[in-house]
Amino acid sequence: MTAAFRMRAARSAARSWPPVLLWGSALAAATFCAIPPVYLMIRAGQDPAAALDAILASSTLPLAARTFALTAAVTALATAIALPMAWLTARTDLPGRRVLRVLAPLPLAVPSYVGALVAISALGPRGLLQQALEPAGVERLPSIFGFWGATAVLALFTYPYLLLTLLPAVAALDPRLEELSLGFGRGRWETFRRVTLPQLRPALTSGGLLVALYALADFGAVSLLRFDSFTRVIFLRYESSFDRGGAAALALALAVVALAIVALEVWTRGRARYHSAHGSTRPAERIPLGRWRWPALGFVVAVLTLALAAPIGVLGYWLVRGIGAGEVLEGVWGAAFDSLLASALASAGAGAIALPVALLAVRHPRFPLTRPTEVLAHTGFALPGLVVALAFVFAAINFGPLYQSLAVLIAAYALLFLPQALGATRVALLQISPSMEEAARGLGRPASRVLTTITLPLARPGILAGAALVFLTTMKELPATLILAPIGFETLAVRVWSASSEAFFARAALPALLLIALSAIPLLLPALSHRRQSTR
Template identity: 40%
Template sequence: MGVIGHEPTAGSGRSRIGSHELPTETVERSATESRRRDALNTRSMNIPHVRTDRSEGEGLPIGLTLLSGAIAASMLVPISWLLFEVLTVNPEQVWSDFTRPLTAEVLTNSILLTIGVTTLSILLGVPLAWLTVQTDLPFRRFWTVVVALPLVIPSYIGAFSFVSAFGPRGEFQSILAPLGVERIPEIYGLPGSIVVITLYTYPYVYLTTRAGLLSFDRTLLDAARTLDHGRWEAFRRVTFPQIRPAIAAGALLAALYAVSDFGTPAIMRLRVFTRQIYVEFQSYQSEYAAVLSLQLLAIVLVVLALEYRVRSGGRTGGDGAGRGDAADPAVSLGTWRWPATLLPAAVSATALLVPLWILGLWVVNADPNASDALALQGFHVINSVKVAAAAAIVAVLAALPVAYFAARHDSRLSDLFDRATYVGFAVPGIVLALALVSAATAYDGALGTRFDLVPTIYKTIPLLVFAYVVRFMPQAVGTIRTNTLQVDPKLTEAAQTLGSSPLAAFRRITLPLVRPGIVAGAALVFLTAMKELPVTLLLQPLGFENLVTLIWEAQEQAFYQYAVIPSIILLIVSGLSMVVLLSQGGREGL
């Protein structure tokens, strides 16, 4: 038997294996039959058809390795440059900036804000997840969806809605004035910021905890009942240790959002790192802004370390063998069944109805004679779509090789490249934007203004798109990597055995199968880039305006009626991102 080789026959559309000619369709038929056999085998073993075995780093493809490494390195450029900038500052100046009273105030407020938001998000998200998964709460399917909806509202839209409703001379004050109430509690500052950000971040804890509860082994609760444990005792001793990693994952997202949020603290007049960095940048105090950015990064690292410690100390819920049906509640609330609906009703009503109420009032009370300088124009929408679409395309193209390399080659190098792409997502947007401003101005000063053939990059569309890519590419990497892991490597191996090159096998076999992940990743990048605030404000080109800049300018000038339509458009966009999220997660447990 001779050596197997591949030789295309000119003009025949056939492939040669050894001394035999096979039609090109044989390649596809062989791959299809292999996939069917593997699916049947996995179903017969009652396990999911997800192929996760990967090569142990042997024989890494040079081209793919270099390409993935270059992409990963480019994702680290902004933060690396920021660290370089801080190191070049006079140490005495750095110490002086660290010891400023303003720095201490900003640090204290940022820490208290992060702790407050994280704690309240857990106190809201965990009970809501427990009620909608493990109890006989009335209308569970309805509350399951409704309590997650605040996630679609950008926090800065929620913030100026709450200020308009509950601020001095706000709508709520006007309602209470005839009753003799002349002053209501102050919404500005730390308490108001904690409340508003919590209302739009608790769904992170709710969703991750709900996922943990859906995979929870209910036979453990049955065992607790046989030992005469009550509802609270069973939750504390049985359920909580099992879902602690899921709670920690959601708490991490809430904490990172709180520490990196710019819009809400700025609207609430709270001095935190993100707001003060923006103020110093606008005042041309770039060195102090860089020092503040370094401190903010330190807080992010502490949050990540704490989350890892909490998550690593938890236990998983097993393999789900005793999970049970989500439609069959494990806990009966008894006489508390209907009163328990007050929690999801109060939380969702506060988070959803206040912004909708305020937006409706702005439409009704709009002044028809007001200047239309801030009115929504077609170019605002076009600019938002243009830069977000460009970011989505570039992010997917950059994510493909990194995700494929991480999924198919299990090595320290592939893991390093994969994790490097997540740095931009963990870094607050204001810090990322400041780093790119510093890097771009240094580049323009060194090359762009000295050579006519070298274009400047500061305040340009390409720089803004690159910032979006660095910030949101992990969304594309994650979805593409997950879909690639579900593709059986035997399919591409069969194609290569029949003579296809690795690139051709990827194009004909893997790419069509991971297309859902590509589409989902592109959609998530597009939708999140559409509503990104701090990066857009710092890097927008001169004369460039989009939906986000229009909303922010209208808010700063208190012309709220001009923020209504752009806000509604962003709410619709955010709602579409929730649809993409749910379509990836499936309908299980609804």
């Protein structure tokens, strides 16, 4: 090959590059997402000896083991709740399954620290249950605090992550495979274990990953339930002793644990690749539950009672009692406004960052910058909110005026929840045939006009769904908000937290209820719009 030919080949390869504006903004997004890991490494590297001490301290290993045990237990319990719920509501003749299917994911709207608060106020020492049982001579209940309390609370409020990934997979199960297995004389249980479960494995691992990362990153619930996991120890170090190097080192260690969990999921997924069944044309028969109908309904209702009805009921009780006792409710509306503002800005920000990354990933998958950009954009997925917040503190201090500004908080939200916006935008773009965009360009419209008149209008439902998800998650976010919120900026989450950490349950009730109500809106939207369509 002659040099001249090589040069020509290089030039024509350059011709097929995506527009500079597109890959430039995607690159900027990726650089932005690289801030937390880079700053943590810089910070820990400034005093490597101290950082090493913090990581190698005799307390760190048991801390890591405890955190890992909690993560595993939560994931297992959430699976035990979500798997039967998905199967019962999607595949069987469970009574009331239509209503239950709408209700089942709603506990996602209850932040885990609100769940913990409710559990403590109801089941803790001098809580509602103990007070009710006092006349019967019950002085003490088994302790709600510690490992098992934290596990139960986290599983009850994170199972919807698994449920939501499982539902489409359960609905897409090819009934012919199960019928085949039953036809071979395998029992129902063996069929489930050997035929159904393997088909659900991809959904189980990716949903399980979401639950595990949530449990690993959770700060509010474990703190209220006094379980010393990584996040609580890091926060205490940062807050009380101002040991920022040590906090950074531990945060780095936590980040490594999170990355290890992500790698584990990628590894298991990489070995087992399941293609979705090629169009099972016939909808699956509903499996009759027979005499198991009522026990099954009892199970689903019990879960929803604990995860949905109980929190709302207990909070309502505290609210009424608080109002009766003259509890001041002022300031709540301001906090609700701050929450809405922050969530709206975060979903707009995450959506705006996600768009160029998704466009690059979908339309230019072979471009050399595409893969690294995509990987970096998922930083927020693996890094706990606390870790990202600490990194932004360190970064913002170096950029003086930004420290303690709303912009930094919004930036942290956008980074943390970018993967949610990215996933929804990507799926939406993948559904638009490239020939549609080419047709528009062939009709004389430049790429920018094609984006605004064809691509974005067609992708809008997906982009909005992603924004709604970011909105919901930002509403509930606690640790990053605690660390990064500017003075005087108080979200509902922070208000619930400060009231409940001092056991002022009545004061926490109204903001917690508002938080649940506002977070539920994006979860109910699809069900509502679906109903409107089907009645038409």
